[in-house]
Amino acid sequence: MLEETSFAIHPGAKKKLGKTSYHDIGSLIKFHHSKDKMSFVCQHGWVDVSFYREDIVGVIMNPKQMPDHKTTKAVIGNPKHVQVQVKETDENILLSSDMLQVEIQKNPFRVGFYDKDGRALVYEDDRGMGFNESGEVIGYKVMEEQDHFYGFGEKAGFLEKRGESYKMWNTDVYAPHNPETDPLYESIPYFMTLREGKAHGLFFNNTFKTSFDMKSEEDHYSFSAEGGQLDYFLFAGPTPKDVIEQYTYLTGRMPIPPKWALGYHQSRYSYETEQEVRELANTFKEKKIPVDVIYLDIHYMNEYRVFTFDSERFPSPKQMVQDLKEAGIRIVPIVDPGVKKDPEYLTYQEGVLQDMFCKYLEGDLYFGEVWPGISAFPDFTDEKVREWWGKNHKFYSDLGIEGIWNDMNEPAVFNESKTMDLSVVHRNDGDPKTHRELHNLYGFLMGEATYGGMKKLLQGKRPFLLTRTGFSGIQRYAAVWTGDNRSFWEHLQMSLPMCMNLGLSGVAFTGPDVGGFAHDTNAELLTRWTQVGAFTPYFRNHSAIGFRYQEPWQFGDKHEDIMRKFIELRYRWLPQLYRWFKEAHDVGAPVMRPLFLEYPNDVKTYSISDQFMIGDNVIIAPIMTPKTTDRVVYLPKGDWIRYDTEETFSGNNTHLIQAELDQLPIFIRKGSAIVHGNVRLSTMEPQTDCEIHVYPSEQGSYELHHYDDDGESFGYESEQFLKQTISFLFEKGKIEVQVKERLGEYQPDYQNYKIVFHDLKGRESIYINGKMQKIAVDKENQITLTVPIL
Numbered sequence: 001m002l003e004e005t006s007f008a009i010h011p012g013a014k015k016k017l018g019k020t021s022y023h024d025i026g027s028l029i030k031f032h033h034s035k036d037k038m039s040f041v042c043q044h045g046w047v048d049v050s051f052y053r054e055d056i057v058g059v060i061m062n063p064k065q066m067p068d069h070k071t072t073k074a075v076i077g078n079p080k081h082v083q084v085q086v087k088e089t090d091e092n093i094l095l096s097s098d099m100l101q102v103e104i105q106k107n108p109f110r111v112g113f114y115d116k117d118g119r120a121l122v123y124e125d126d127r128g129m130g131f132n133e134s135g136e137v138i139g140y141k142v143m144e145e146q147d148h149f150y151g152f153g154e155k156a157g158f159l160e161k162r163g164e165s166y167k168m169w170n171t172d173v174y175a176p177h178n179p180e181t182d183p184l185y186e187s188i189p190y191f192m193t194l195r196e197g198k199a200h201g202l203f204f205n206n207t208f209k210t211s212f213d214m215k216s217e218e219d220h221y222s223f224s225a226e227g228g229q230l231d232y233f234l235f236a237g238p239t240p241k242d243v244i245e246q247y248t249y250l251t252g253r254m255p256i257p258p259k260w261a262l263g264y265h266q267s268r269y270s271y272e273t274e275q276e277v278r279e280l281a282n283t284f285k286e287k288k289i290p291v292d293v294i295y296l297d298i299h300y301m302n303e304y305r306v307f308t309f310d311s312e313r314f315p316s317p318k319q320m321v322q323d324l325k326e327a328g329i330r331i332v333p334i335v336d337p338g339v340k341k342d343p344e345y346l347t348y349q350e351g352v353l354q355d356m357f358c359k360y361l362e363g364d365l366y367f368g369e370v371w372p373g374i375s376a377f378p379d380f381t382d383e384k385v386r387e388w389w390g391k392n393h394k395f396y397s398d399l400g401i402e403g404i405w406n407d408m409n410e411p412a413v414f415n416e417s418k419t420m421d422l423s424v425v426h427r428n429d430g431d432p433k434t435h436r437e438l439h440n441l442y443g444f445l446m447g448e449a450t451y452g453g454m455k456k457l458l459q460g461k462r463p464f465l466l467t468r469t470g471f472s473g474i475q476r477y478a479a480v481w482t483g484d485n486r487s488f489w490e491h492l493q494m495s496l497p498m499c500m501n502l503g504l505s506g507v508a509f510t511g512p513d514v515g516g517f518a519h520d521t522n523a524e525l526l527t528r529w530t531q532v533g534a535f536t537p538y539f540r541n542h543s544a545i546g547f548r549y550q551e552p553w554q555f556g557d558k559h560e561d562i563m564r565k566f567i568e569l570r571y572r573w574l575p576q577l578y579r580w581f582k583e584a585h586d587v588g589a590p591v592m593r594p595l596f597l598e599y600p601n602d603v604k605t606y607s608i609s610d611q612f613m614i615g616d617n618v619i620i621a622p623i624m625t626p627k628t629t630d631r632v633v634y635l636p637k638g639d640w641i642r643y644d645t646e647e648t649f650s651g652n653n654t655h656l657i658q659a660e661l662d663q664l665p666i667f668i669r670k671g672s673a674i675v676h677g678n679v680r681l682s683t684m685e686p687q688t689d690c691e692i693h694v695y696p697s698e699q700g701s702y703e704l705h706h707y708d709d710d711g712e713s714f715g716y717e718s719e720q721f722l723k724q725t726i727s728f729l730f731e732k733g734k735i736e737v738q739v740k741e742r743l744g745e746y747q748p749d750y751q752n753y754k755i756v757f758h759d760l761k762g763r764e765s766i767y768i769n770g771k772m773q774k775i776a777v778d779k780e781n782q783i784t785l786t787v788p789i790l
C-alpha cells in the first residue's frame with residue numbers, strides 16, 4: 001500500500017522523522033540579483049525569487065544545490081520582463097513590482113507577500129521553508145482567521161477547503177468516493193485564498209506526491225512534497241477571477257471545444273455490439289431526444305487491444321461511424337494506455353522494437369496487469385513516444401472518429417499499489433526521472449500525445465479529448481470527468497463543489513457521470529441529475545456493467561418526458577454556454593462558478609456548495625434530495641427572476657423555493673440578458689435562431705458579449721468568428737439597446753437576433769441603436785424585436 005508520508009508531522013514539536021529531522025532553511029548568508037532573478041544563499045539551502053509578471057512571482061527553494069529552473073511540463077507561460085525595485089535594510093530585503101511586494105526577512109530567512117499598498121497576502125512567521133534528510137520539502141504559511149480556501153482540483157467534500165488536508169497522487173478509486181476519499185484521479189497542486197473579498201493564489205509546481213494541510217493547525221497551513229524542490233508561484237489577485245487568470249496564464253487554457261462536445265453524451269460500460277449501438281442511436285431518434293455523442297467502452301476492442309475493433313461484435317465500424325454521423329451522432333471510443341503483451345499484436349511489436357515502453361533503469365520493460373492482461377505502458381515522457389502514440393490514432397480518425405476518451409491513465413494497474421512500479425525510470429526527454437517523480441504527469445502527457453496526434457490527423461477540425469486523470473495544465477488538452485462516482489444522492493450533491501473547484505483550478509470543461517456510474521440509479525435520481533447535467537459544462541450519462549441501464553427512457557414515459565425537456569433545454573442554452581467557454585479559453589474563468597466568484601464581497605456566498613452560477617448572471621439551485629420539492633436558495637444582491645415562472649425574488653435574501661420533479665430552479669439576475677438557440681436533435685443541425693432574452697431592471701446596464709463561430713474548425717484563431725457586444729441601458733420607463741459593431745467574418749445560419757424583452761410592465765419605450773421601436777406587448781408581458789446582425 002502507499003504509505004502516508006511521515007512529513008505531515010509538526011516540526012515545532014521537534015519530533016524525529018525516522019532517523020532524520022526537520023531542518024529550517026536558516027538565516028540568509030548572502031544574496032545577489034541578476035536580470036531576471038534574485039538569488040539567496042541561506043545556511044541550509046538556496047532560494048531564487050523571480051517575477052513572471054507584475055502580479056506573478058515564483059519562489060524556488062532547493063536544500064541541496066542552487067535552484068533548478070527547468071520547471072515542469074505544467075508551466076507554459078513565459079516570464080515577462082518586470083521592473084523590480086530592490087531595497088535593503090539590516091533586517092529585510094524588499095522586492096517590489098507595480099502590483100506585488102516580496103519581503104525577505106534575513107534572520108531567519110522568511111518570505112512574505114504584500115500587495116502594492118502593503119496589505120499582506122500571505123507571509124511566514126516562526127516557520128518558513130524547510131526539508132528533511134530523506135528529501136522531503138515543506139513550506140509553512142500563516143493562516144489568518146478570515147482565510148477561505150478553494151481549488152485543489154478534483155477533491156471530494158464541500159466547496160470550502162479550510163480544515164481539510166489533501167494529497168496529490170493520481171489514483172484510480174473505484175469505490176467509495178466518500179467525503180474523505182483522497183486522493184482521487186487528478187493532481188492540481190494549486191489553490192486560492194479568499195479573505196474579506198480579496199484573493200490570492202498559490203501553485204506548487206512539483207510533480208512528486210504533494211500534501212496540503214489546512215487542518216492540523218489553527219493558524220498555519222503547509223504544503224510539502226516527497227522530493228524535488230519547494231518550487232511555487234504566488235498569484236496576487238486581487239479578485240478570485242484575477243487569480244484564475246494568473247494561474248492559467250502560467251499553466252494554459254483550453255482551446256475552444258467543438259460544439260458537439262457541448263451537447264448531450266450517452267455512455268455505458270459497455271454498449272457491447274454494433275447492433276446495440278445502432279439500436280441505441282435509433283431509439284434517440286424515435287424518441288426525439290437530442291444526443292451528440294455515443295461512447296464505446298472497452299468491449300469494442302479485440303481483447304482490449306487498443307487501436308483495434310473486435311470484428312465479431314463490431315463487423316463494420318467505419319460504416320457504423322458514418323451512418324451515425326449522418327444521424328448527427330459522433331462516436332467516441334475509450335483508449336487506455338496499457339498495451340497488451342502479445343508478440344503478434346502490431347502496437348506491441350512496434351512499441352518493443354522501437355523502444356516506446358516504460359523501463360527500469362537496467363533496461364527491462366515494466367509490465368503491469370490491466371484489462372488486456374499483462375501489458376506494457378508507453379513512456380509518454382518522451383517526445384518520440386508521444387509522436388508515435390499520437391500517430392497511432394490514425395486508426396480512429398480513418399474511421400471518421402473525432403473524439404477520444406482516455407481512461408486508466410493514472411496509470412491504473414491491478415496491483416496493491418494501484419499503479420506502476422515507482423522505480424521505473426522515465427526517459428523524460430533526455431532528463432531521466434523515476435516514476436515516483438513523474439507519476440502525476442503520466443496521464444497529462446498521454447493527453448498531450450493524444451490531443452496533439454488527433455489535432456494533426458483531423459487536419460483543421462477540433463478534436464475532443466476526455467480524460468480521467470491529469471495534472472495542472474490538463475485543460476490545454478482535455479475535458480475532465482470525475483471518474484467512478486455512484487448512483488447516490490450524496491454523489492450528486494458532491495459533484496457540484498467538486499466541479500466548481502475543478503473550474504477554479506483552471507479546468508472549466510468538467511462534469512460527473514450523470515445518473516451515477518456504479519450502483520443502480522433510480523427514476524427520480526436520474527431525473528434530478530439530468531436537470532443538473534443540462535447545466536454542467538460536460539454533460540454525459542454513463543453507467544457501469546452489472547448495474548441498471550440508465551438511458552433517459554429506462555424509467556417510463558413520465559420521467560422520459562422530463563429528461564427530454566431538460567436535454568432540450570441544454571440545446572436551447574448552448575449559445576449561452578458557448579459564450580462562457582469562449583471566456584474560459586480567453587482568460588481561464590470557469591463556465592460553472594461558485595457564487596463567490598461573482599460576489600467576492602458577499603461572505604454568505606463563501607460556503608455555498610449546493611448552488612452554482614453559469615457565467616455572471618445565472619444561478620442554478622437544483623433539488624438534490626429524494627422526494628423533495630422545496631429547498632432554500634440564497635440569492636445575492638439585486639433582484640432575480642425565476643426562469644420558468646418569471647417570478648421576481650429579492651436578492652441579499654434566502655427564499656424557500658418550490659420545484660416539482662419537472663422543475664429546476666434557475667434564476668436570472670434582473671438587469672441582464674442571456675442567449676438562446678433553437679432546440680436541435682444534435683449540434684449537426686443548424687442553429688437557425690438566436691434569441692436574446694432580456695430581463696430589464698429599473699435602473700442599470702448590462703453588456704452581453706455574444707460569441708459564435710463554426711464550432712468545428714480552428715478558424716476562430718484567425719477571423720472566422722462573430723463577436724458582437726449588445727449593451728442594455730435600463731431606465732425608468734425606457735430601455736436602450738445598442739447592437740455594437742460586429743467583429744470577425746463568420747456568418748452564422750441565423751441572420752437576426754430576436755430580442756425578447758421580459759416583464760415589460762410600465763415600459764413605454766424601447767430604443768434600438770437610438771431608434772424608438774413600435775412595441776406591442778403580448779399576453780406574457782413580453783415583446784420580441786428582430787434586429788439584423790450587421
Ligand code: MIG
Binds near residue numbers: 269297407468483484
Ligand atoms: O476499471 O472502461 O472510470 O468510466 O466505464 C474500470 C471501463 C475501467 C473506469 C472508468 C469508467 C469505465 C471503466 N473504467
